[in-house]
Amino acid sequence: GAVVSQHPSWVICKSGTSVKIECRSLDFQATTMFWYRQFPKQSLMLMATSNEGSKATYEQGVEKDKFLINHASLTLSTLTVTSAHPEDSSFYICSARAQGAFTSYEQYFGPGTRLTVT
């Protein structure tokens, strides 16, 4: 149980276009989902926290107008990279916490999406 999927797993887009990445909790409902960015050979950097039905909370330095996050249901959160540039190329990973997991700190991670902007 507790599987998180991401789609697509790999995407190439041209500079100036937008790309949407989906994160789904397959067998549980996720009140909270997290979006991370990972540069090569580095740790994960939290970009934003999204709660179902409310606006996402962005970490300092993350442009909310560039990285649009929507968490419209308890099983789906989307990250849209708008007007992508080559510096946005990265590995994007989402994670989810189960609904009702007030005392559980565990996050379930998706397999990641490799974005390459040409």
Place this chain on the structure above:
Amino acid sequence: AQSVTQLDSHVSVSEGTPVLLRCNYSSSYSPSLFWYVQHPNKGLQLLLKYTSAATLVKGINGFEAEFKKSETSFHLTKPSAHMSDAAEYFCVVSVRTGGFKTIFGAGTRLFVKA
């Protein structure tokens, strides 16, 4: 404030020898601690977690970790390394501070030599 320090950026062992990946943490709150493994171009897989129960935690693939509050450590060990263990390992601390905060260590790359 919370922080996580993985003491080695990379560790190299021979197949069949023990593995030790070191992690120290700092937290003003009672933390939950996790070890995750990441293979190249993959997401994170949970190896084990400590959530205030037994201090010696056993995980998957023969890994275990011991929570030592006095030393603020949560080192990951395995008695005998396998080639498939070669990957990046992350020590993670989570605390509830009104909200929910997770801090990732910088990661330790494990190399396993034949």
